[in-house]
Structures are given as structure tokens and as C-alpha cells.
Amino acid sequence: MTRFLIRRIVLGIVTLWVIITLVFILYYARPGVDPARELAGRAVTPQLLANLNKEYGFNLPVIVQYWNYLKRLVPWPGVFNLGISNNNRLPVTTIIAQAVPIDISLAVGSAVIWMILGISVGVLAARRPRSLWDRGATVFVLTGVSMPTFILGLLLLYVLYYLLTIHGIAIFPKPGSWTPFTQNPLEWAHDLILPWITLALITAATYSRLTRSSLLETLGEDYIRTARAKGLSERRVVYRHALRSSLTPIVTQFGIDLATVLGGAIITESIFGLPGLGLAVVQAIQVQNLPVVIGIVLVASFFVVAANIVVDALYAVLDPRVRVS
Amino acid sequence: MSLSTVEAKASEVPAEDPAVKGIQGRTPLQLVVARLRTDRVAIISIVVIVLIVALAIGAPLIAAITGHGPTDTNVDTGTDANGQPLPPGSAGYLLGTDNLGRDILVRIAFGARVSLLVGVLATAIATIVGVVVGLFAGYYGGWLDSILARIMDVVLSFPYVLFAIVLVSVFGSSLELTILVIAFFSFAAIGRIVRGQALSQREKEYVEAAHSLGAGNLRIMFVDILPNLVAPVIVLATLLIPTAIIFEATLSFLGLGIALPTPSWGNMLSDAEGVGFQAWWFYIFPMMFLLLTTLAFNLLGDAVRDALDPRTERIFAGRRKKKPA
């Protein structure tokens, strides 16, 4: 198990390193790129370029720049440094720290909804394969899979916010509303309800599909037949025995999805104006604010890579066969 | 024993299994087609797809009939005094106009070209690359497999929407780049499946048989193993098309996909967002077409999967969702 974990962690670090290097090449070492020029802002003077090159070391050999770039990413207090936003000179870490609570709120709320929704639809479908329930579930799944996030988000905004509001029924908050949980939990939930629904509906489809197929497979196994033969109620068989053991693939998917949202739900945040990592990165890209873009890309990648490791570890705990391979 | 007895024996042989006669002459393809023909959902999906293809092909015709080119701005006649879009039905604009007075119907028709082109081409590239990479990794194994599988793992654990945005922001948006970016983030999904299948296929005796006949590695990979992977690859590819279409629409929606003024359903919605919900027609029609297309492809993909081999479901249930959150 330790070996397995070490292996996964080192692979994760390699993945991060690849991403970090790609980002470096894209932004600092790509042929024709002139980072000082992009940093210089609106009035470029040769002197300013020279100063910037000196200050940021853009005139050093690429390999030295790369080394300096890597050095400050060592996760150690006092060393770790994502730089300063070109926009407002805030440390990028501060910008990220301000945005992350929004992503956590988004992730937690929507994850609860998509897990409950996804798994229950999947169970319904699996318990009566080829029934009306199952067909309904299939429609749900296929619609969810076919629905681009921004369409669902815009539709929800149009119908539940815009149409209702212009008819004087202002139930749902306007886009851009955000209340910290610590300030008012009810307001917090109220402000996030539409983004949660958007993320959850889109994501739940995958879980229904996973639950259905996984549960169907488990229900066909011998020990379930034994359980049935023992005279256990169907409820008990499904919920206590089968469901538990068919959750393994769901756990895997869950970890990755959660990490993706934590790293910034780009579309959802853009549509609902939530100042999380996703919106921050889109805005930073629009104004070519490189330190922020790079910082968020790295953080988001870290979430995904870390989630992959956790998921693999969990998987190995749940299913010992994995360790062998 | 003489040759005559061999012949005599040969004539007896079919008697070993009389049932064999029943499926004579039906190739796997014929079987799939036959099964699809009985699937109502598949037929409807195909009809929808054919209609959208017809719309795409007939786009210049629609432009000619309406007299509105896809990029002709008609701000003078196509918008009201304040420069706002006209609703459906006004002044010869069947589905209304956009913020530059362009005919939404014409732009949707030309947008279908982009969607289909991106969907099909990106999928084709991803499939070819994925198959080649997966085959090489799975067939050769060893260090080549380690490297290729690792690369695919890294690509799959990228926060891909984020990375796509970064890539496009660095290189500038264009149709070609959009297709390449989508293909890049999709090939690993196919590659991984193909690798897994190739890993198991290469242990089969027929591979050894081919080897013993003197077949080279390339011949074994592409003549012997590849036909055995066609079913999962076809299904995955069919399901990748709508994913690629959504991906393109998402990039375009963020202003990072198809370059203006070429219409794409995604950048039409992006334009719509700049106008506001009161121009509902500017939202609803591109949404409708986008959703219809992705749904049709997903339904068809599911049907093809069932027709090819119902048992493959497990593979796709766990397939990575390629949809931005």
C-alpha cells in the first residue's frame, strides 16, 4: 500500500511538473514571446523594458529563468511564491485565497445535490431495468450529458431569474450575489442555489449512469443471489449489500469532479458572476494578467492531481485487487 | 488416409453445427445496421442529424433566399433605432436578428457547419491519434507503454477546459486551433481504451499466430488487432462528436473559440449575452440547435453501442465526462 501510494504521489508530482513546464514554455519561453513587453503595459519605453528585464530576469538564459521559476514553486513557507498580479499588485496567493471559499461553497453544495440526485436516479433505473423509470433515467442522463453547462446556466437564469423577476416574482437572487457562509448561512445557500443546480444537474447524469451500470453488475453477482436466497428484503439487498459495493467507481468519479469544481467552475462562475477561481482566471486571461493565470492553472492542476491520488488510494482501500496491478 | 477420405470428412463437417447456417452471410456491420433499423430512437436521431447536415449544406441556399449573408451586418435595417436586435418575423428575418442586424437563421445554418466540422474533424483526429498511440502503447508494452500511458494519464488529469482556454489565449483563436485543442484533450480518452484492449488482445493466440506467420509488428497492430477494437472505438467516437461540439461551443462562448465573424452557435450565445435576455430569440434558437445536435449524437451513440455489443456499456459508463463545469 505504501509503495502504491508513493508511486501515485511521485506520478502526481511528475504530472504537476509537466503542467508547470508547459505553462512556463507557453508564457515565458515560447518563440516570439516577450514577457517584459506584455508586463510593460500601455507606454513601452526601451528603458522600461530594460528595467523589467532586469527586475524579472527575462534576459537571463531560458534555463536559468526556468530554474528560478521552479524554485519559487517549492511548497515551503517563505519560498513558495506565485508572484504578484499585474493588475492590482496583490500577491497571487491572496487572490487565490479570496476566491477559494467560493469554489469550496460551490463544490460542497452542488456535490451534495448531484450525489443524491445522481445515485437515486441510478438506483431507480437499476432496480427496474427497462422499466419506465429506467427510460426516464436514460432521458435524464442523455439530456444531462448533451447539455452544455452554459446553456443550462443561461436557461436557469432566463427562466428562474429574469422571467420571474420581470413578472415581479423575485425568488432567485441576481447573478453575482455571494454571501460568505460565516456571515449568513441562509443567505449563502440562497445566493448559490442556481449555480448549485446548474453544476449538479450537469454532473448528476454521469453518476446516474455509473450507479446504474455498477449496481446492475453487482446485482448479478453470486453473493447478492445468496442474500436474496436467504430471504432478505429486496430493499435490504439493494441498499445494504449491493449499493455499498457498487460505489467504488462512483467514488473515483466523485473525487475528480470535486477537484475540478474546486479548481474553478469556469463556465458556471462566469455565468453567475461568482468571483471564484474560474471567473478570476477568465478575467485574468482577458487582460493577459499572466501571474494570476499561471497561479490559478497551477492551483487547479494541483487539486485535480491531488484528487487523483486520493481517489486511487481510496480505490485501493475499497478494492484490494487494484494494488496488485 | 487418402485425400478422398479427407474430402468425405469435409462434407460431413457442417453437420457439426447446423445452427451455423442460420447466420450465414451476415457480416457484423449488417448485423449492426439491422439492429439499428429496429431502434426507433436511433432512427429519429439519424433523421435529426441528417436534417442538421442538410441545414449546414444548404446554408448558402438559405443565405441566397433570405438575401442575408452570414457575416453581412444590417445594422440600418436589421436593428431598431437604438441598435437593438429585431424579434423573429420582423422585416424578413424569420428568426430575428442579432446585435449587428444579422439574420439569426442564416447564422445558425452556417453555425451548423462549424459545429459539425469541429465535431467530426476533432473526433477524427482524436480517434486516429488515440488509436495509434493506444495501439503502440498496448502492443509494445515496456518503456514505450510506460511513457505513452503516462502521457495519456497526464492529459486526462489536466484541468482541460482551463488548459484549452490558456492555449487559445496564447495562440489566438481560430478554427484550426480549436479543432486541435479539442482533439488533443480527447485523444487520451480513446487512447486509454484502445491501450487496454490492445493489452489484452496482444495476449490472444491469433497474435502469436500472425507472428509465427512472419507478420511484422505494424501488420499485427493494424491488420490483426485493430479490427478487434473497432466496436469500442466507433462507439466512443460517436459519443466524442457531441462532446467536441459542446467543447467548441464552450470555447466560443468564452470568446476563445471560432474567430469572429464566422458564426458558431457558441459565439452567437456569447454575443447574445452582451445584448441581454430581452432579446430572447437571440438565445433560444442557437441553444435549441446546439442541444438538438448533441442530444441526437448522444442518442445515436448509445444506440450504436447497444447494436454493436450491449456488454460494452461498462466502458462508457465510466467514460470521462468532457464537459466543462
Add this chain to the structure above:
Amino acid sequence: MTVGNVLARGAGKSPRGLTKRMGVVGIAALAAVACGSASTTGSPTASSTSSDLFNPANFSTSTVSWLGANQNASGTPVMGGTLKVEGSTDLSAAADPQAEYETIAFGLERTYTRQLVSYPASSNFNKAVSLAPDAATAMPTVSSDGLTYTFTLRSDLMWNTPTPRPVTSQDFARGILRNCDPTLAPNGNPGYYVSTIQGFKAFCTAFENSNPAESPAARATIINNGMASVAGIKTPDASTIVFTLTQPATDFDSILALPFASAAPVEYMKYTPLTPGNTIYSDGPYAITTYNVGHEIILTRNAAWTQSSDTIRHQYVNEIDVKLDLAGSAAATEVQQDMQAGTADLSWNTDVPPADVQGLETPTWNPQLGTFPAPGTTNPYLVFNVLSPNNTGALGNVKVRQALEYAVDKVALGKIYGGATLNQPLNQVIGPGAEGYVQFNDYPSTNSQGNPAKCKSLLAAAGYPNGITLKDYYRNSGNHPAVFQEIQSDFQKCGVTVVGTPIATGYYGSSGIGVTSPSGLRAGKWDITEPGWIPDWFGPTNGRATLPDILDGALSYPGSDWGGFDDPAVDTLVNQAESATSISTAASLWHQADQLIMKDAAFIPFQTQLTPLFRSTHVHNAIFQPFSEGYDYTQIWLSS
């Protein structure tokens, strides 16, 4: 090329239009109101014709009823309350008066900075652009040769330092010298002082080359030395400051009224500029007490300020809250709805969104809406890269450029910005209300909708019967993509293919279209582009802030002469205008330059715009300040 050259004449000055309010709005009901006035009392050269509705010279409260209606100035001012301002963007330079260079910042800076002279608050446009003493006791004493300006400071100006202390003439000198600190956002502001004040150029060059980012102490030494050594800025005592100019400048007062010339306390020498958390000290009626970068700025009453010390500003509201973080493309809608609901009072940076146009046309909302002129603003405009080698150097051929002048449908472009009520076609560089404005049109077309046939025939006559292909760099946000597509469509009708490249707004002006030498333009990465220009100040002496920056070929790179246009005749006229001793002479020289440029067709102007502003019903005494293109926060009082 030396740095001194680079800085000459405000070369690097940023078009404020890059971040200003750029509207998509239309208020049809307003169309009929503005006609009838033919007053010519304003700018001496301003012409007024019946079609010249957007000329501020034609505006006055007595004839344009909505100006007064929107102002809501009746009643006795109420003290107290919180003025809530909402928007979607932060300041760009940590509220530092020497670094901020955006209209939104200019508006806010009025609450916590004071200048030697400033603009009074008035709903009469001509009054609002005429300077009055602010930190100085009176307008300056100017020597007979026009080269020496002497100001006497008020004695009752105080800094809100922990122990309040008077603002001194040294503080003003320090403030002006800080403009050359290269650590500050590299804007063009030093240029105004470099080109006018004696000895400033050498100081600036040395400062630029010093790279003082490394230590605040080094910066303090440089500035202290400058205060002693720059010949053109002398502070004989704490309340006197004397400027000596290199040549006469009729607009020197206007240059000193810019926030860049605000006083800077000695505390600013202790820190690295632009670092979040630096205290910004106030000598105005309000002080920044909370600055949550990216989210919120809260200003509260400055206890060290007294009404008796300030003839321009007031301190009616207790607090000004600026919310900066409304996000997404729906931000404008949100702000508008909040103002309509009364939960916000003013918009920070967003426009009245088109979604609400219909609602606004009803009488209920009309009193809360005003539209205001932005004189001399030309936003956007099309500039040709005259050095481009593409199409065998076609754009270097004046005949080709003249042909393309006929291609653009200016009415259609106006519609992108909200239609005819807010936009009037413009056919010259200097817009109505700016110094040297005289209406003329060298390339007329019916209703200003363009003449593709004429364009085509002229193009053929110039040797391009099969058209040309042009590369267009356009910004990727706001109305810019729509403008690009309209231009593309218009040019297509003339047989010209336009291929666009979107450029991230943040680096449009630097590595986008900005080049550091003519060779950059000769590389031909772009042929046409659509920047915008807003002069840094308005009024009868803003020629320097308009035309030279856009199209003076004598300027060194980088500059805002994006397209590399260079006509020695124009340069001579500009030099003469800048050093003219009388305003009327200067105005006529500017006009001549304008005519030359249009003859050369270096530039396709599109339109003159009005700025639409909305306010909540609580807002009283909403007085438009042309300088910041917004309501003057220091005049507003709130009803509950």
C-alpha cells in the same frame, strides 16, 4: 532615441477610453429635446450648426431641460448617509494619485486629493470646464513672458495624518516629481510636465534610468534631490510654489489640474508604490478607510478637512462605498437594477444596459437619467498603419486611404453604441467642444452612411481595382468585436477584405498595436485597428490633450500615434499651437492641423458620443463632471 524624447509632449499618454464607460444604450425619448439652442458663448472657435447637436456649446440648463431634471438639486442639502456605488472593475494603481489614469479614478480622486487649481461643479458645461483656485488661494500670477507661474497655497489645507498637519508647497513639488518614478504604472503622465517645466526632462530621464524599484530609500533620495535641483519647480516657502516653463503654454493650468499634480505627503517616500496596503493620505473631504483590493473601497469623512478650506467640494454624505466586484457580463444589468431598486445609488464603471432601455423610456425613469457630452472624445476611431508593407504598401498611398474614408457606415457604427440619440457621426479629428473644433467634412456621404461605390471607384483609380486585404487588430471585449465585424462588413462592400485578430484588452496598447519603433509598424502585423481617445481634460485649452497624441508624427515611439502617420506640416502647426500665447491663436492652429490630417486621411473618425448616466432616486444634486465623465461625488447629498 533617448528617454527624454520618448517622454516629450505626453507621448505615452494612455487613451483613457480603454477603460472608460463605453456604452450600448439608446434613449430615443431624448432625441427631440436637445435642438433649438444656437448659443455660441463657449469655445471661441466652436461652430454651431443645426446638425451639430452634440456640441456642448449648444447645451445649457435653461434650454436642455433634462440636464436640470436629472440633477435633482432642489431642496436643502441633507448631511449624512452612505453613497453606494457599484461596478465591475477595480482601480488599476492602488488609488495612487500619480499613477491612476482612468476616468473612474479621476472621479474618485476628487474626494481625497486636491490640486492647485481645479474644476468647479456646475451643470453649465462651460463653467464646469473653466478652472478655479483649489489648494491655491487664487489663480496663479503669470509673468508677462508667460513662463513663470506663482501659486500661493491656502493655509488651512490639512493632511489626515495621525496628527493632522498642513499641506505644504513641498508636498505639491514632491507630487509632481513622483510622476517620473518608473515603479509607478508606466503611463504617459510625466510627458505633460516634461514638455512644459524647465529641468524636468533631465530629472525624469535620470529617474527612469535609475530603476529605483530596489529600495524606497533610493527613491526618496532621487526625489529629494529633484526638489532641490529641478529649476522649473521652486518652493521658496511652505506656502509658495513657482513654476518656470520652457515655453509659453496656454494650458499649463489645466495640466496642474490633473490628479497627477496632487500633493504627495512625505510618507509616500517610505514605501514601494502600488503595493496594496499602502496608506493613501487625504487632503480632501473624504479619505480611504478600507481598500479591499478587487472588492471594495470605502471612503469616510476626513476629519482633517474643513468646508471653509474648500470652495469646490462638499462633505454631505458620511461615507462613499464603492463595490468593485460585480462580475460577469451581467454586471451592467445588476447595477442598473440596483439603482432602479435604490439599493445602489450610482454606477461605478458600467453603462445603462440595453436590456433596460425600454423600461427607461417610460417617464418614471427619465428624471433619473442624463446624457452628457464628452468633448473631443473620439471613440473609437479607425487608424491606418501607413507604414504597412502589405498590399504593396497600399496604405501608404493617400488615395487608398481617401477611398476607404467613404467605406464606413457611421450610422451603423453609432447603433452599436446605442443609436442616433447618443451618437452623432464625426468627420474630423477634433470633436465638438474641444479646442480648435470647427465642423467640416472632406468625405461626405448621404446621411453619413458611407458610399461603397465611390470607395470602390477611388480604390480602382488608386491602382487597386481588385481590392485589398487588410489585417485588423481588435480588442476582444466590450463593443470592440462588434465594431470590427461592422467595419469588416462595410469594407467588404468596397471590395476590401478585412481579416481580424482579437487582442486581449490588457495588452492591446502594449504588445498589441503598440510599437517601440517604426520598424515594428513596417513588419505589417496589422493594417487597421480601432482604438479610442478621450482627452485628459476638456474645455477651451485641451488641444494638447487631443490631437498631438493621436496623430503627431514628430512624436517618438512609443506613442499613441499608433499608425506611424508623419506630416512635418502638422508637426509644425502642433508646435506652434502648444507654444501659442493666446487661446484663440492656438485654436485656429489646431483647426488647421485637423484639416491637414483629414486631407491626408490618416484616420477615420466615427462619432461623437454622449455619456448616459443613471442615478437612484436618493441622489440629489447630481452634477456631471466632464473631467471624470461621471457625477461629482463631492456634491451629492442623499434623501432617505
Add this chain to the structure above:
Amino acid sequence: MPDPSEDGDVLVRAEGIVKHFPIKEGIFFKHQVGSVQAVDNVSFEVRRGETLGLVGETGCGKSTLARCIMRLFPLTAGRLTFDGADLSTLSRSQMRPYRRGMQMIFQDPYGSLNSRRRVGSIIGDPLAIHKLASGVERRKRVQGLMEVVGLNPEHYNRFPAEFSGGQRQRIGVARALALHPKLIVADEPVSALDVSIQAQIINLLEDLQGEFGLTYVFIAHDLAVVQHVSDRVAVMYLGKIVEVADVKDLYATPRHPYTNALLSASVVADPDQARTRDRIILSGDVPSPINPPSGCRFHTRCPKAQPICSTEEPLLKRGAQDPSGHLAACHFPVADGEKLASEKATILHTVEGFLAEAPT
């Protein structure tokens, strides 16, 4: 050791063939921690026109040895000559011309035929690979081959799934015949088939041998089948050939205790013989080829084992009373008429077997 004087008639000569499969381990950088010694220092020869049977329990290395002969993978050590050419170290592409001379028939008639390809193209594969025929010519030859092996040539365009097991094995045979090889290695060609079909295939192979002058290496674990088809038989145990002899000698007078045990376990058609013969029940499992017993590999299970058996490896040699060509690798060969009393040995060697296996 084979007698070099008989060389002229030898088609395949294997000398000291070794095939070890490495076992690799490691978190990131794999290093070899051991190896599966599937075939270890095996020498034998196959004479032209004969059928050499190869028997042994599952996992004894017969199939690996077959693949060594076919050179389907590189040899760890040893020298392999085929028709006078040294194939031991040839690369994959260098091997290609020799493959025309040697072909293989596989055990699994399902797995060895590519289910996604048509029968015609499967049988035509060798012709295509070696560029011997294409188009109509290929089709003609394939259909000819189909006739030869007793398939209906009209079924040219069918998929393997449309045939029964026996028919499929005929397809495999036709494919092997396509190049007119000298040698056919048949790896348990009938073990996956019904008994009734087995006979048809064996008869077919025998007929073809006569017709085309083929040499067979015939692998099976069924001693009766081997006895029926083979001219000579080699017995394998744990990667070694322990005994090789003409078929009659081997079945009449098995010298190696393992051969005795195998024969005693096989189903014997003659009930009298069955009654009179003792069954030797071997104790324990086959030891792991990863860590094979020292000395004689069979000593852990051998009823006749002595201390020397665990220290010294017996050579394959002819017994004094045996005809030339009857070789056995045993320190204590079974004498004519000797009965192997198994009971005592069973207990003893179970313990030893346990000890031998423990370290793995």
C-alpha cells in the same frame, strides 16, 4: 546428447535451449528480481519426416519450448538450427524468410483465429505476408487449401464465428499449410476439441504428413494421443526434458520415474493392463519454475530420490540396456519390471516438497 553422426537427417537441432522470463519489480525503475525458468538447458533434435511428441504436465514448459523452436521470442541461451541454418540469434525481421519453412498450429481454435477477419483472409495471410500471391491468385490458392483440409471453399467470405471448433482447427491447419512448410509445430492441436472431432483432426494431420512430407512437433498432455501420432516422444518436467525415446520404447520401458508416474496415471485402453499396473500417485504440487529444486528437479516428488538427487543434476543419457536414442535424465533409472512403491515415499517427499517450496 544427440549423436552428431546422425546429423544428415536432422531438421531441427536444439542445443542447450534456455528460456527464462524475467520477473521485474520496482516502484518506478523496474529491476529484475528473478525469473521464470520455463525452459532450462534443453537439447533435442527433430528428424525429417518424423513426428516428435512432446508430453508433460501443464506448466512444464512444452508450449514455451514449442515457441522457442518457432523463435516467437528471443532465446535466453542455446543454439537452435533449422534445416542447417542457425536461428538462435536472428532478429524478428531476419527470421521472416525462415518462417516459410516452419509453421504452427495452435491449441485454441477460437483464440488463434482473428474473429474480426474473414476466413479467406486468415488463410491467405501467410501468402500476403510473404508476398507470394495476391488478388485472384491468392483466392484460388486459399480455396485450394480449404479443400485440402476439408472445408467448403465457398465459405471463403465467412467469419470464424460461423464455424464449429473442428472446422476452425481445419482453418488453422490450412493457414499453417499455406506456405508449404517443412516443419509444423502443433501445440496441443486437439485438446480443446470434442473427442469425436479430435480423431478427425489427427487423421487429417496424419494424411497431410504423408501427402506433403511434413515433419511434426506434436505437443500434448494426452499420452494416448501422443502415442498414436508420434514416432518419438520427449517427456518434459519443469523446463527440462527428462526422457526421450522412440514411442514404443518409451511406453514399454519408461526409465525416468516421472515418465512412469505419467504413464501410470494415464487412461489405459486395455483393462487388463489397467488392473495389473500400479498407479503412482505423486505427492505435492509441481514446484515453482521461479525457484526450481536443485539437482534433479523431480527429486522433491520422486519416490526413488536419494541425497545425490538434490545436489547433482542428472544428465540425459542412454541406459545400458536401452536402444540408442532412448535417453533419460535420472541417477536411478527404473529397471525393467521394477515397481515403484509409492506409499512411504509419498509421506517423505511431501515434507521435502513442502520444504523446497517454502522459500518462494
